Amino acid sequence: xxxxxxxxxxxxxxxxxxxxxxxxxxxxxxxxxxxxxxxxxxxxxxxxxxxxxxxxxxxxxxxxxxxxxxxxxxxxxxxxxxxxxxxxxxxxxxxxxxxxxxxxxxxxxxxxxxxxxxxxxxxxxxxxxxxxxxxxxxxxxxxxxxxxxxxxxxxxxxxxxxxxxxxxxxxxxxxxxxxxxxxxxxxxxxxxxxxxxxxxxxxxxxxxxxxxxxxxxxxxxxxxxxxxx
Amino acid sequence: xxxxxxxxxxxxxxxxxxxxxxxxxxxxxxxxxxxxxxxxxxxxxxxxxxxxxxxxxxxxxxxxxxxxxxxxxxxxxxxxxxxxxxxxxxxxxxxxxxxxxxxxxxxxxxxxxxxxxxxxxxxxxxxxxxxxxxxxxxxxxxxxxxxxxxxxxxxxxxxxxxxxxxxxxxxxxxxxxxxxxxxxxxxxxxxxxxxxxxxxxxxxxxxxxxxxxxxxxxxxxxxxxxxxxx
Numbered sequence: 172x173x174x175x176x177x178x179x180x181x182x183x184x185x186x187x188x189x190x191x192x193x194x195x196x197x198x199x200x201x202x203x204x205x206x207x208x209x210x211x212x213x214x215x216x217x218x219x220x221x222x223x224x225x226x227x228x229x230x231x232x233x234x235x236x237x238x239x240x241x242x243x244x245x246x247x248x249x250x251x252x253x254x255x256x257x258x259x260x261x262x263x264x265x266x267x268x269x270x271x272x273x274x275x276x277x278x279x280x281x282x283x284x285x286x287x288x289x290x291x292x293x294x295x296x297x298x299x300x301x302x303x304x305x306x307x308x309x310x311x312x313x314x315x316x317x318x319x320x321x322x323x324x325x326x327x328x329x330x331x332x333x334x335x336x337x338x339x340x341x342x343x344x345x346x347x348x349x350x351x352x353x354x355x356x357x358x359x360x361x362x363x364x365x366x367x368x369x370x371x372x373x374x375x376x377x378x379x380x381x382x383x384x385x386x387x388x389x390x391x392x393x394x395x396x397x398x399x400x
Numbered sequence: 401x402x403x404x405x406x407x408x409x410x411x412x413x414x415x416x417x418x419x420x421x422x423x424x425x426x427x428x429x430x431x432x433x434x435x436x437x438x439x440x441x442x443x444x445x446x447x448x449x450x451x452x453x454x455x456x457x458x459x460x461x462x463x464x465x466x467x468x469x470x471x472x473x474x475x476x477x478x479x480x481x482x483x484x485x486x487x488x489x490x491x492x493x494x495x496x497x498x499x500x501x502x503x504x505x506x507x508x509x510x511x512x513x514x515x516x517x518x519x520x521x522x523x524x525x526x527x528x529x530x531x532x533x534x535x536x537x538x539x540x541x542x543x544x545x546x547x548x549x550x551x552x553x554x555x556x557x558x559x560x561x562x563x564x565x566x567x568x569x570x571x572x573x574x575x576x577x578x579x580x581x582x583x584x585x586x587x588x589x590x591x592x593x594x595x596x597x598x599x600x601x602x603x604x605x606x607x608x609x610x611x612x613x614x615x616x617x618x619x620x621x622x623x624x625x626x627x628x629x630x
Contacts, residue, residue: 233608234601235569237580242601245587246594339463343573350466357473364477367470375461 173362177369180356187352188373194338194348198273199331205278210285211311224282231279237340239276244268244344269341277334281327288323289315321394328385332378339374349373403599406590408582415582416603422499422568422578427561429504434511439541441516452512459509464567467506472498472574499571507564514556518549551622558615565607579603 213224231239247253247262261267292315300310342351353370357363389395405412440452459467475493483491493501522545530540572580583600587593 230601230605233605235566235580235604237569237572238583238597238601238604241580241584242594242597246597249592249594336463339465340570342465350463350469353466354469364470364474367466367474371462371466371470374463374466375458378461 173365176360176362177365180360180366181369183352183356184349184369184373187347187349187370188377190346190348190352191335191338191350192377194269194273194341194346195331195335197270198277198338199281199334201270201274202277202281202334203327205274206281206285207316209278209282210289213282214286214289228279228282231276232283236272236276236337237343240269240272240340240344243272265341265344265346269338269344269346273334273338273341276337277330280330280333284323284326284330285319287326288319291322292318321392324385324389324392324394328382328389331385332381335378335381336374403595405596405599406586406592408586408590408596411582411586412579412599412603415577415579415600416607418576419565419568419578419607422496422503422571422576423561423565425496425500426503426507426564426568429500430507430511430560430564431557433504433508434515437508437512438515438519441512442519456509456512459505464502464506465570465573467502468499468570468574471502471505495571495574495576498574499568499576503564503567503571506567507560510560510563511557514553514560515549517556518553519545521552522548551626554615554619554622558611558619561611561615562608565611566604569604 209224209227212220213228215221243262244265253259253262262271296314296318297310300314301307305313338348339350341348342354345351347355349370353366357366360366437452437455440448441456443449443452472493472495475498479491479493480489483489526544526548527540530544535543568578569580572578572584575581577585579600583596586596590596
């Protein structure tokens, strides 16, 4: 190990790590927003409401993220309509493509988590809310979603860690996040093993901090207290 | 509607074959590593437990892509040293071997947790019964614990295999000619990126569906004697 080399490049690595965190944070938050309607529709009792989210989730969970990224970044340019549209400045930039793809990808997974959580709510609680005269919408907002959020939180934190690692794929579309930055540095100094190990250590630290953060959040939301009955 | 593949159909099919080969080879390595990891994590010796824990924590905390790159580009010097030692100076790690090592390593780390859960789920009484019958420790493991473990571990392993199958796309980054790489090659020659990547995506979907079907059959088989037939 050559510590001086790692120390010398540490600011650059940190710069990459910042972009990694940015990509992860934006995509898991945006993914959650997309996933809420998807998850609710997915757990519907009506087949025609259920089938479209099901197809979406099936596609995004059944294909590699790398392919999805290439479909958005390289694939969309095949269509003239896209290139002439007002969105082209965004769809041309690797940053936005990575954000869009990761959001759509993680939304599929979060929607499944949400469905599992919604179906795990004891039916008695929903019946109780309805018996108290709450409308269906009120029941959804005040009973179903807060309950589902607590049931699904541990799985959601797993998904965030997975996305932190998946963000490394953004390096394949020329983004200089932690992995991309590491490869660029290696092309300069040829310290392959040292630099990759340093990047790995930074990923480990980031996921450790995130896990601890979610533990605090679970305590704050009193997830344990809601599980045991 | 037919899709014009500009003569790249056979290449994509060959890529699919390579993907399957890679996934199955990595699966074999990963199962062995996972089983060893779980044994280490449940062993009564503290250093072994520590080793198993370190393996699953460290490997799971680092992106799969980084493992692929680290093993492929980082092993050059090491492999050359080994090659010189055994008298083969131009020994190098092929992209396939590096992919199998990286994906097997990652699969093994997750499988460690699945197997550990399965081992812990087997009632203590079964092991004690084996001991009372005078079976040796390895025999208790192979004849009592292992056959029962599969049924419990199978759903978890199935999920991990789906993830593994999709992670094989990462090995295209180091140049292995699997589905993803073949699609990239086709795009370089024939343009139409959306068409080719979509075809590749559908191929992955097909493989996933195939794996899901196989898992369903295996799980049904493993559940014989545990579910009531109607």
